[in-house]
């Protein structure tokens with residue numbers, strides 16, 4: 001963008017992660033003109049490239065919550081989209097394993113929740129049935145989810161980008177939003193900073209800035225602070241595991257506070273990795289997040305993994321990467337739902353803020369996009 005340029009566009013999406021791109025595609029499919037502005041020089045460099053790449057079935061979330069509804073709907077849309085667009089993925093299934101009587105009660109409750117959430121293809125297995133599927137697993141019983149899968153998240157985002165551009169949408173990289181205002185006459189004026197400052201006038205905005213969605217919302221004059229939630233950041237680290245994969249399905253323990261427990265995921269080449277754990281951060285400034293993986297955390301990983309994979313060899317784990325969850329609830333509080341705030345919530349026509357889009361945001365992204373556009377069009 002040239003300095004001091006002013007652009008008029010119908011819809012502006014802030015952030016080119018999986019969710020922002022899916023929102024942009026949803027807008028473009030409805031015939032809206034869309035510009036995505038991304039602070040960095042590439043798409044998908046935020047949380048969308050720092051996650052487990054798991055297509056979640058929709059088991060864990062309170063029935064009727066956005067996380068439940070958008071995960072189940074998003075997962076169904078996502079499998080169809082990946083197949084149609086030729087994006088690498090595999091419906092490999094997963095086992096949630098119980099290794100104690102208390103965890104058996106937990107997975108029985110998850111089974112019931114999954115049925116209330118209308119998640120397909122779930123089954124409670126005895127230890128013998130689980131061992132027949134996964135000979136290396138250690139458990140007293142397990143919950144099988146056949147709908148769970150893995151996806152090449154970058155391939156998915158490239159497919160979204162391709163579809164968006166085919167529909168006439170545009171993406172501006174190195175284009176950080178630095179401020180803006182809701183105009184009294186309707187619409188918005190948004191400032192783009194960086195090396196090529198510009199101003200964008202638009203009718204609608206989807207704020208999909210991930211960890212920075214709160215900071216972006218705070219710069220929009222006219223949006224009452226009461227509609228901007230506090231954010232807590234929780235880092236999750238991963239360790240890779242050398243050697244041949246010992247499992248063909250994903251293996252999850254019973255969930256823990258703040259996350260799903262240190263689980264085994266496989267990438268599409270079959271490589272094993274474990275994580276993410278939950279490390280609550282003192283600062284909620286995304287710029288302060290140190291994504292390096294602390295080797296010392298491996299001790300707690302060995303202990304957690306050996307509960308369900310006793311044969312994990314010493315020295316097999318190596319620090320891999322980490323991600324950071326934008327949480328709307330802190331330690332000791334019940335897990336919060338996604339917040340997708342449209343005009344009905346904050347009173348500003350054309351504005352949708354996406355807050356707390358942690359897991360299963362990747363799975364849910366296509367459904368989040370549809371939902372966000374519904375809010376814009378309804379408002």
Ligand SMILES: Cc1cc2nc3c(=O)[nH]c(=O)nc-3n(C[C@H](O)[C@H](O)[C@H](O)COP(=O)(O)OP(=O)(O)OC[C@H]3O[C@@H](n4cnc5c(N)ncnc54)[C@H](O)[C@@H]3O)c2cc1C
Nearest residue numbers: 015017019039046047048051052054177210323361362363
């Ligand atoms: C450890 C971890 C594991 C997870 N595992 C899974 C999983 O297995 N399955 C699943 O479904 N979900 C998972 N998730 C959740 C999923 O990764 C996220 O919900 C999803 O990637 C969020 O996408 P996004 O587009 O909202 O955010 P992001 O990918 O973070 O994108 C936001 C974008 O906004 C840009 N931005 C920020 N500020 C500005 C600004 N001022 N101007 C312009 N652009 C800006 C950023 O540069 C970034 O590119 C996991 C999350 C974490 C942290």
